[in-house]
Amino acid sequence: MGTVAEKTKRRKTSGEPRAKSPVKAAGTPRITTLSESDLLDAAKLMARTVDYVRSGAGMTPLGMSFKTTPPLMQHIYEQDPDLSWGAYDDDRLVGFAVSHMRDRQWHSAYLFVDPDYQDKGLGAALVKTGLAEAEKREA
Numbered sequence: 001m002g003t004v005a006e007k008t009k010r011r012k013t014s015g016e017p018r019a020k021s022p023v024k025a026a027g028t029p030r031i032t033t034l035s036e037s038d039l040l041d042a043a044k045l046m047a048r049t050v051d052y053v054r055s056g057a058g059m060t061p062l063g064m065s066f067k068t069t070p071p072l073m074q075h076i077y078e079q080d081p082d083l084s085w086g087a088y089d090d091d092r093l094v095g096f097a098v099s100h101m102r103d104r105q106w107h108s109a110y111l112f113v114d115p116d117y118q119d120k121g122l123g124a125a126l127v128k129t130g131l132a133e134a135e136k137r138e139a
Contacts, residue, residue, distance in 0.1 A: 029094050029122060031129055034086040039069040039077060042086070042096045045112055052115040076100050076109045085129050087113070087122050097126040099134075106134035 034042065043066040051061035077084050079100040087095035095113035099106060108130060113123045 029087040029089045029117065031085050031087050031125055033082060034077070034084040034096055034098065036077065036081065038086055038093050038096075039073060040066060041093045042098070042110070042112070043070050043073060045093060045096065045114060046110065049112045049115060073098060073110060083130065083133060085126055087117070087126060089117070095122045095126055097130055099130050101134065101137065101139060104137075104139050106130065106137075106139040 047062070047064040047066060051063065054061050076098050083100055083106075084098040085096065086093050094117045096110065097108060098110040099108045101107070108127065111123060111126060113126075
């Protein structure tokens with residue numbers, strides 16, 4: 001049995017091209033603690049990425065748009081801002097992970113990477129950053 005990603009790649013699309021991200025990948029993104037001021041950009045990145053994946057799977061894009069940070073994302077971030085990271089190419093947010101801990105368990109709540117930066121190890125780097133912090137906290 002294949003993974004979800006493998007199954008998605010094998011699906012036939014409706015013939016429509018996949019939605020593209022507006023800016024092509026330029027350099028190697030740096031990972032740093034996600035700033036609260038970047039949460040709205042993170043939500044918008046999430047919406048673009050979801051539509052990209054849905055489009056590639058032959059599904060109708062959801063067309064989500066955000067004028068404010070989604071309450072659940074804001075709440076999880078506020079539990080411990082040091083457990084959330086952004087991947088930045090210059091000043092542009094191109095990936096992010098929001099996580100939290102309950103007792104000694106680490107939970108990854110959000111992980112999204114701009115489609116132009118996917119398949120380059122950025123998602124894995126964000127997860128490894130979270131796991132390293134969880135291990136420091138003896139999760």
